[in-house]
Amino acid sequence: MKGAWLAVRSALLWVVSGIHFFVLAPVLVFLAILVDTRKHDWLQRGFCHRVMFFSGAKLEVRFAPGFDRSRTSFFVVNHVNLFDPFVLYCAIPQYVRGWELESHFRIPAYGWMMKRFGNVPVPDARTPSDLRRMWRLTKQAIEGGTSLIIFPEAKRTRDGSLDEFEDGGFRMAQQLGVPVVPVTLDGSFAHHRTGNWMLYPATIVVHVHDTIETKGLRRDDVPALRDRVQRQIESGLSAARSPDLRKSG
Secondary structure: OHHHHHHHHHHHHHHHHHHHHHHHHHHHHHHHHHOOHHHHHHHHHHHHHHHHHHOOEEEEEEEOOOOOOOOOOEEEEOOOOOOHHHHHHHHOOOOEEEEEEHHHHHOOOHHHHHHHHOOEEEOOOOOHHHHHHHHHHHHHHHHOOOEEEEOOOOOOOOOOOOOOOOOHHHHHHHHHOOOEEEEEEEOHHHHOOOOOOOOOOEEEEEEEOOOEOOOOOOHHHHHHHHHHHHHHHHHOOOOOOOOOOEEOO
């Protein structure tokens, strides 16, 4: 009986979520054509909060004492499911966009919105010219005060554990001298699993860890930076709750 109720609940949530998304996303895209997206960032955040509400998830954000919210940064995050960008736009207290696979820009509504909002395209075919364009657009975003979300696994988890991190985002952080902020999404896997349509009641805890400085790092330091960030993110996936993290207001 419980399984049947959860299935009915999931179906209803998908219907309500779909109506909300496909009605309002084009409105935000049209608004972005007319007005600088920074001027209606509050509308985008409200949209993302409703996406999560209609998916049946509760959000809790915890900031480490060493997180510097004044620094434009790379937010490096574990990748769980399709709701991750919406969770992060709700949680990160900065104007933030992300690296997005260029093929995702062709997805109806979602892709149009991500492209119009200024996400940086990650080329599916990594030719030298495409990578130079990605580097240039990333640099422009950072210099313009836009923080970026990066999923270093480059794919969604299938079992809730972390996959190996790729070096690309860390190399760029080192080259540009951009601070790195590890972020853990804990509870997302319990809410929705890639490859499964069910939406389960869950609380997603977003751990925003200490800001890590990259200025002065050499190219040879990149693997150590990558491993340090991966360990930090993995530490937030445990059931234990660190006392030095505080719930956001």
